[in-house]
Each structure stands twice: as structure tokens, then as C-alpha cells.
Amino acid sequence: MSNQARPDGKTLLEIYRKAALIKQNDERIIKLMTAGKLVMPYYSPRGQEIIPSTISVFLNDDDYICTIYRGLHDMLAKGFPLGELWAELAGRVTGTCKGKGGPMHLTCPSRGMMVTTGIVGSSMPIATGLGWAAQLNGRGQVSVANFGDGAANIGAFHESLNMAALWKLPVIFVCQNNTYAEHTSMARSTRIERYSTRADSYGMPGVTVDGNDPDAMYAATAAAISRARAGEGPTLIEAMTFRFNGHLLGEAGHYMDKERLAQAKANDPLPKLRQRLLDEGVASEAELAALERDIAQQIDVAVTAAFEAPFPDVSELKRDVFAQQIA
Amino acid sequence: MSNATKLTMIEAINKALHDAMEADPRVLALGEEVSDTEEGGVFGATKGLSTKFGEHRVKSTPISEQAIIGAAIGASIAGYRPVAEIMLMNFTTVAMDMIVNHAAKLRFMSGGQTNVPIVIRTMTGSGFSTGGQHADYLEAWFAHTAGIKVVAPSNPADAYGLMRAAIEDEDPVLFIENLPSYWTPGQIDFAPVPIGKARVARAGSDVTVIAHSMMVTQSLVAAEALAATGISVEVVDLRTISPWDRQAVLDSVAKTGRALVVHEAVKEFGIGGEIAATIGEELFGKLKAPVRRLGAAYCAVPYSKPLETAFAPNAETIGAALRALVA
Numbered sequence: 001m002s003n004q005a006r007p008d009g010k011t012l013l014e015i016y017r018k019a020a021l022i023k024q025n026d027e028r029i030i031k032l033m034t035a036g037k038l039v040m041p042y043y044s045p046r047g048q049e050i051i052p053s054t055i056s057v058f059l060n061d062d063d064y065i066c067t068i069y070r071g072l073h074d075m076l077a078k079g080f081p082l083g084e085l086w087a088e089l090a091g092r093v094t095g096t097c098k099g100k101g102g103p104m105h106l107t108c109p110s111r112g113m114m115v116t117t118g119i120v121g122s123s124m125p126i127a128t129g130l131g132w133a134a135q136l137n138g139r140g141q142v143s144v145a146n147f148g149d150g151a152a153n154i155g156a157f158h159e160s161l162n163m164a165a166l167w168k169l170p171v172i173f174v175c176q177n178n179t180y181a182e183h184t185s186m187a188r189s190t191r192i193e194r195y196s197t198r199a200d201s202y203g204m205p206g207v208t209v210d211g212n213d214p215d216a217m218y219a220a221t222a223a224a225i226s227r228a229r230a231g232e233g234p235t236l237i238e239a240m241t242f243r244f245n246g247h248l249l250g251e252a253g254h255y256m257d258k259e260r261l262a263q264a265k266a267n268d269p270l271p272k273l274r275q276r277l278l279d280e281g282v283a284s285e286a287e288l289a290a291l292e293r294d295i296a297q298q299i300d301v302a303v304t305a306a307f308e309a310p311f312p313d314v315s316e317l318k319r320d321v322f323a324q325q326i327a
Numbered sequence: 328m329s330n331a332t333k334l335t336m337i338e339a340i341n342k343a344l345h346d347a348m349e350a351d352p353r354v355l356a357l358g359e360e361v362s363d364t365e366e367g368g369v370f371g372a373t374k375g376l377s378t379k380f381g382e383h384r385v386k387s388t389p390i391s392e393q394a395i396i397g398a399a400i401g402a403s404i405a406g407y408r409p410v411a412e413i414m415l416m417n418f419t420t421v422a423m424d425m426i427v428n429h430a431a432k433l434r435f436m437s438g439g440q441t442n443v444p445i446v447i448r449t450m451t452g453s454g455f456s457t458g459g460q461h462a463d464y465l466e467a468w469f470a471h472t473a474g475i476k477v478v479a480p481s482n483p484a485d486a487y488g489l490m491r492a493a494i495e496d497e498d499p500v501l502f503i504e505n506l507p508s509y510w511t512p513g514q515i516d517f518a519p520v521p522i523g524k525a526r527v528a529r530a531g532s533d534v535t536v537i538a539h540s541m542m543v544t545q546s547l548v549a550a551e552a553l554a555a556t557g558i559s560v561e562v563v564d565l566r567t568i569s570p571w572d573r574q575a576v577l578d579s580v581a582k583t584g585r586a587l588v589v590h591e592a593v594k595e596f597g598i599g600g601e602i603a604a605t606i607g608e609e610l611f612g613k614l615k616a617p618v619r620r621l622g623a624a625y626c627a628v629p630y631s632k633p634l635e636t637a638f639a640p641n642a643e644t645i646g647a648a649l650r651a652l653v654a
Contacts, residue, residue, distance in 0.1 A: 064401075096438065097436060097437050097438035097440065098439070099438070101437055107433075107436070107438075109440050109441055114401075114404055115429070115433065115441070117428070118428075119424055119428050119429075122397075122424055122429060124397070125394050125396070125397020125400070125425060126397045126400050126401040126404075127401060128394060128397055129398035129400055129402045129403070129404075129405075130401040131401070132401065132402050133401060133407055135383075136355075136383060136384075136402070136407065137405075143401070155393060156393045156397070159389070159392075159394035159397075160394050160397065162391065162394070163388065163389060163394045163398065166389065167386070319439065320437075321434070321435055322497075322498045322570075323442065323497035323498055
């Protein structure tokens with residue numbers, strides 16, 4: 001364990017900044033949805049912030065990621081522009097997808113955010129193809145496939161991991177295991193206890209880590225990224241976590257284990273990381289408060305601009321179907 | 328043309344792939360058995376490509392249709408131009424999520440930020456006693472999906488020209504190859520064939536037959552036989568099924584006043600319905616007879632030879648339908 005990579009103070013602070021942005025953004029979405037000002041299907045990533053916040057400190061703008069409908073945390077951690085994000089959520093023409101994609105199809109290729117899919121498991125085959133492109137480019141890029149534990153039981157998981165390993169592609173498969181596939185618990189989805197054990201059957205390393213622990217996530221990601229950038233092939237990281245808001249915002253979550261949910265909320269990784277930054281002298285209370293205020297202000301600006309922007313013209317129905325506008 | 332020569336359909340496709348890969352280093356090929364190690368495809372359509380351009384660009388894959396199309400999509404949104412082979416059209420069914428939910432929709436859902444310039448080559452066609460899961464024409468499913476183009480050449484020259492155009496196209500193209508036509512030779516001048524343009528394969532004045540792929544060949548035989556009886560048949564080869572050349576079809580039917588639409592797919596809810604309805608909407612009052620349709624019987628492709636022969640339209644049944652139309 002001693003030779004594992006560990007995040008320094010500056011990196012921990014950056015992980016916290018990303019996680020705090022995800023948390024505040026989530027709170028703002030829920031506030032506006034609850035007030036009836038924002039209407040959309042929302043799959044809250046609250047509780048899973050540390051996973052992408054840690055992974056993305058290793059990623060450059062030209063590294064690719066694909067994620068799924070519960071993927072706002074992945075996008076924000078990699079640097080999704082807040083103004084275009086909020087305009088997209090509000091369905092405005094100034095949104096990153098001109099309001100034509102919405103929360104389940106967030107895309108920002110200039111920063112490597114290539115696909116958000118609403119189909120469970122479909123991030124993996126495309127991320128594999130992006131890994132092929134990265135290999136052909138020969139510039140040491142990596143491709144990250146984010147997906148949930150439910151997707152580990154879809155055929156695309158098998159096909160993608162097998163192909164990526166066979167071709168030694170620079171892909172990091174990140175199974176964010178919040179232990180629920182929509183409403184179905186992991187115990188009612190599989191006989192195995194760790195999805196990472198499947199990696200062995202594809203001939204790639206697989207590791208299960210506490211996804212809410214920045215040290216564990218940092219060490220696992222460092223190993224996977226260095227293997228990928230060196231051309232040695234893919235890795236499966238199973239990051240254990242828990243979602244705080246059920247599958248779809250608004251559903252009661254009766255199927256969830258109340259004790260485990262309470263326990264997960266009591267172990268919220270954000271206040272823990274915040275306290276650690278204070279304890280280790282990485283940042284002062286005043287500095288963290290300023291960072292959090294700055295995030296709130298950025299969200300304020302993005303939200304205000306989003307709701308002031310125009311909706312897309314109906315002529316957009318004929319654009320972006322093909323390269324040439326259809327008749 | 329000075330460089331006109333004779334090639335079979337499969338040689339024309341092979342040559343088009345070769346010329347495209349030579350002209351543009353972004354062009355890739357992948358699919359089951361496409362490398363020369365696996366004999367360059369079950370019928371040799373990709374023979375020689377991996378030897379000349381390398382296995383990094385021409386990749387044989389495991390039998391993993393979702394991962395094949397996913398890999399093609401991923402590489403394409405990163406700037407490459409993959410030609411993915413799904414050996415038989417019936418096998419597209421196991422990759423429908425990748426084709427329909429992703430390849431066809433990413434441009435629109437991303438507001439034009441990403442696009443998927445892939446070609447999906449697939450072969451099909453009854454006549455080889457392959458039974459119910461190796462010979463279906465499923466073009467209507469894809470033509471009904473906004474965002475993917477569908478082409479189906481009837482001869483080697485169009486196969487070459489359409490393949491070059493499909494590879495250069497900025498959007499996904501499903502390229503349907505008729506298996507029983509593979510070894511039929513034809514004149515070829517290596518000219519480009521634009522997507523979306525039909526061709527008058529035979530000029531006539533009494534009745535128009537609209538067809539694609541193998542049904543063009545059958546219609547031309549029927550037209551020749553009817554010419555001897557004094558009936559002048561115009562044969563319109565669609566070449567592109569979606570987006571189809573409405574103007575060419577309407578021009579021809581406006582001239583002849585009678586139309587028969589023929590396809591090898593099951594007649595019910597086939598593309599003939601769309602074409603017949605459009606002719607009715609646009610030319611009502613100018614028609615000398617109701618628009619007729621011919622398609623395969625409403626059943627799976629049968630095995631037994633007499634059943635298989637009776638399943639799809641042929642020159643005789645097309646001829647009979649044409650005679651009835653002009654009577």
C-alpha cells in the first residue's frame with residue numbers, strides 16, 4: 001500500500017472544489033424543480049461526487065469521457081461550462097446542445113465530453129471506440145466509460161470489456177456502484193459480490209475501491225491512467241458509493257434500505273473531505289467559505305442567464321438531423 | 328470512360344474500400360473476419376485491405392455487434408471514418424441500440440456538436456436457402472429512423488460510387504449489399520454516385536416501376552419481356568432509400584401515369600407504402616390507375632426451394648403486375 005499514489009494538498013483541494021460544485025449544482029436543480037421553475041427528468045448524482053472529482057484531476061481536455069443519464073457529476077468534474085449547462089437544462093438555444101439534448105444528452109466535445117446516453121450500458125461500446133481513436137492518434141489520450149452497477153449486467157459490458165482488452169485500448173471502465181440498478185438492489189441482480197472480479201475474465205486488471213474515499217479513488221485512478229497512457233490496456237474500477245436521492249428525483253425510494261441510506265448520508269463524503277482539508281492545514285475556513293461562495297455565484301450567474309435566454313426556434317427540428325438541413 | 332472495365336459487385340465494393348482507404352488515412356474498417364488473417368471477409372469483400380493498410384486500420388473483431396458499431400461510433404466522433412461490417416442484415420438486430428439510439432441521433436441530440444460519419448455494410452437477400460434469419464430486407468426500419476441514410480445499389484458501378492459517397496458522407500449510412508448479386512459482373516467507370524439520387528435504369532412511357540437492389544434486376548428482365556408485347560416500362564432504381572429521390576419518382580410517374588413499387592422486404596409496412604402514398608398525394612388526378620405494390624409474403628424467409636422462390640417478387644410476378652396495371 002505504501003507505494004500507492006496519494007493526492008497532495010493542492011489536489012485534494014481541487015477534488016473538493018469539483019465535489020462542492022456538483023453538490024451545490026444538485027441542490028440548485030432540486031430547489032428549482034421543487035419550485036416548479038425547472039421541469040426535467042433528474043437522476044441526481046448526490047452522494048457520488050468524489051468518484052469523478054478524483055478521476056478528472058488526471059484528465060486533460062483532450063481525454064474523452066462518456067457517461068449516462070446519472071452523469072452530471074462526471075460532466076461537471078471534467079469542466080462542463082456552467083452557463084451552457086444551465087441553458088441546456090432550461091431547454092434554451094444557448095445550451096450546449098441548443099436545447100435539443102437536455103440533461104440526458106449533455107455533450108461538450110471541445111473538452112472531451114463526447115456522449116451522455118440515456119440507455120443503460122451504452123456508454124461502454126462508444127468509449128471503447130474513443131479508445132481506439134486515442135490509440136490511433138498516438139498522443140497518449142485516454143477514454144473513460146462511466147456506468148452504473150446495473151449496466152454491468154448488460155451485454156454491452158461484456159462485448160466492450162472484451163474488445164478493449166483484446167485491442168489493448170486506453171479505456172478506464174468506471175463502474176459507479178451505488179448498489180441499485182434503478183430500483184433493483186445488487187443482491188437481486190447478481191450472485192457475485194464484486195463486479196470487479198469480472199475483469200479477470202477479460203484479461204484486464206479489476207479493482208473495487210471505496211469511491212467516496214479520495215485516497216482510494218486517487219490510487220486506483222493513478223494506476224489505471226498510467227497503464228492506459230503507457231499503451232498497456234484497459235482497467236475496470238468498481239467504485240463503491242451510494243446515491244442519496246433514489247433513482248429518479250421525486251420517487252419515494254421505498255425499495256431502498258432506509259438504514260443504509262441514513263448511514264450513507266451520515267457518512268457524506270463532502271463534509272468529511274472539507275474537515276480533512278482544515279485538519280491538514282490545506283485550506284482555512286475562510287478560504288473554503290470563499291471557494292463555496294464563488295461556486296454559488298457562478299451558479300447564480302449561469303441560472304439567471306439561462307432563464308433569460310430564448311428557446312430554440314422550431315426550425316431547429318430540421319437542423320442537425322443530417323449535416324445539411326432537411327427540407 | 329477510358330478506364331471503364333467489368334467488375335463483380337463484390338470486386339467493386341472491395342475496390343471502393345481500397346480507394347477510400349488510400350485516399351484518406353481517416354478511413355478505417357472493422358467487423359467480423361475483415362482482416363486477411365480471417366480471409367478478408369466471408370466472401371472476400373475486404374480482402375487485401377489489412378495487408379496493405381495494416382491491422383491498426385483494418386480490424387477483425389470478436390462476434391460482438393454492439394461493440395463493433397460502438398467502436399465505429401466512438402472512432403467517428405473523434406474524427407475517423409470507420410466502415411463497420413455487420414455480416415448479415417439480420418445481425419443488425421443485436422446492434423439496434425447503437426445504430427438507432429446513438430449513430431442516428433448523436434448529431435441532433437448534441438445540437439450538431441458531434442456527428443457520426445460511419446458506414447455500416449451489411450448483406451442480405453433470399454435465394455440461397457438460408458432460411459428465416461439470414462436473408463431479410465429490413466430497410467424500412469432504418470428508413471423510419473431519422474438521422475441515418477440507407478442505400479442499396481443494384482449493380483457494381485453504383486456499388487462503387489455509392490460506397491465512396493457513403494464513406495465521404497458526414498452522417499451514418501447503412502449500405503445494403505444483395506448477396507445473390509455479389510458475383511454478377513457489370514460495367515464500371517468508377518464515377519461517384521451521389522446519395523439521394525435515383526437513376527432511370529430503363530426509359531419507358533406506359534408504366535413506372537420503382538425498385539432497389541435485386542428487384543431492379545428483376546424489374547429490368549420483366550421490362551424487357553413486356554417490350555416484346557408492346558408495353559413500354561420505365562424502371563427507376565432508387566439507389567438511395569433514405570433520403571429518397573421523390574422528384575425523380577414523381578417525374579417518372581407524372582409522365583407514365585402508372586406506378587408499381589417493388590421490394591424484396593415483406594410488403595406490409597414496407598417502404599412501398601411511403602412511396603405509394605407520396606405518389607397518391609402529389610399526383611392524384613393525374614394517375615391512370617391506382618398505385619400498386621409488390622413485396623415479399625408476410626412470413627419469415629422460408630427454406631424449402633419452392634417456398635423461397637414464391638416468397639419474394641421476381642420478373643414473372645413483376646411482369647404480371649405491370650400487365651394488370653396497363654390493362
